[in-house]
Amino acid sequence: MSQFIDDVNQRTQMVGQNRMELLLFHLGGSQAFGINVFKVREVIPSPPLRQLPGSMSLVRGVATLRGRTVPIIDLARAMGLRGAAAADTGAGQKVVVTEFNRAIQGFLVSAVDRIVNVNWQDVKSPPRGTGTDSFLVAVTEIDNKLVEIIDVERVLSIVNPLPTEVSASLREDAASQQARKIVIVDDSVVARKQIEGAIQGLGFDYQTFKDGLEALEFLEQTAAEGPVRDVVELIISDIEMPRMDGYTLTTRIRDNPELQDLKILLHSSLSGEFNTDMVRRVGADAFLSKFDPDELAVAVLDQTRHPDRPPG
Structure with missing residues (x-):
């Protein structure tokens, strides 16, 4: 299974076509879960773990992988599925080694299934009341069975909460700068x-959307009512999203004469030169890896600066 990472260059061909590949796995039961392949470095048998005094119970220990110390997180326990992973400990468990939000961590799972290719249009927001809905970003159907796509950023935030407050110096810079509405898509x-939290720290107005299609519909409606640049200053968009990903959203904006001049900052937990290349290909103005509030604030101030606009 670890060999599939070697084929990542082939998988990039579908990016920009509103498609992705999911790694399917289980957490001790029949329910299938998924994670975007681009977040995955490798899949390995559960290695020997060293316990860390004082660590959270959902961190099962640390392992040395390829010369790095990597925390191994019990994914079932982190999601509140008590008993699922605990009942399935021992031989056969796998660790999905991931890299996102500038960190490497392993997720302990009971079994790994396979990789599937899906269209983002077939990926929907999760239904409420599933019990795990607070840890899901989306769901899709594979072979007539529901697959739950996990919000691994939320899982990681439990183990390693990230700051959201912008530094005082950047708040002072923003005070002398005017900006229209910031559109946040994630x-x-x-x-x-x-x-x-970062945009509030800058004192700018904003509006949030949970996927690219929702944001595009808002922008098109705004443009129908008047010049969109009179309302929207900047779009900060995630890349991986149900229904319409950030690359496709950027392409649709650039193809629309009424929207094409909007500034777009792609802001993703995925990193690397591949994303930088894709930013240029789809026509976004900048790319930034998640998440550092000051780095985001600097990028926002840079994209919203107007030398010809008087402060006030």
Whole structure:
């Protein structure tokens, strides 16, 4: 299974086509869960773990993987599925080693199934009342069975909460700068809250949307009522989202004469040169890896600066 990462360059061909690949796995039961392959470095048998005194109970320990110390998180326990992973400990467990939000961590799972190719249009917001809905960003159907796509950013935020407050010097810079509404597009509740905290720190107005299609519909409606640049200053968009991803959203904006001049900052938990290349290909103005409030604030101030606009 770890060999699939070697084929990542082939998988990039579908990016920009509103498609992704999901790694399917289980957490001790029949329910299938998914994570975007681009977040996954490798899948390995559960390695020997060293316990860390004082660590959270959902961190099962740390392992040395390829010369790095990596925390191993019990994903079932983190999501509140008590008994699922505990009943399935021992031989056969796998660790899904992931990289996102500038960190490497492993998720302990009971079994790994396979990789599937899906269209973002077939990925929907999660239904409420599933019991795990607060840890889901989306659901889709594979072979007539529901697959729950996990908000791994929320899981990681439990183990390693990230700051959202912008430094005082940047708040002072923003005080002398005017900006229209900032549009925030992200399917993760945690990510939206992090971005909101930074934008609030700058004192700018904002509006949030949970996927690219929802944001595009808002922009098109705004443009129908008058010049969209009179209302919207900047779009901060995630890349991985149900219904319409950030690359497709950017392409649709650039193809629309009434929207094409809008500034777009792609803000993703995925990092690397691949994303930088895709930013240029789809026509976004900048790319930033999640999440550092000051770095986001600097990027927002840079994209919203108007030398010809008087302060006030």
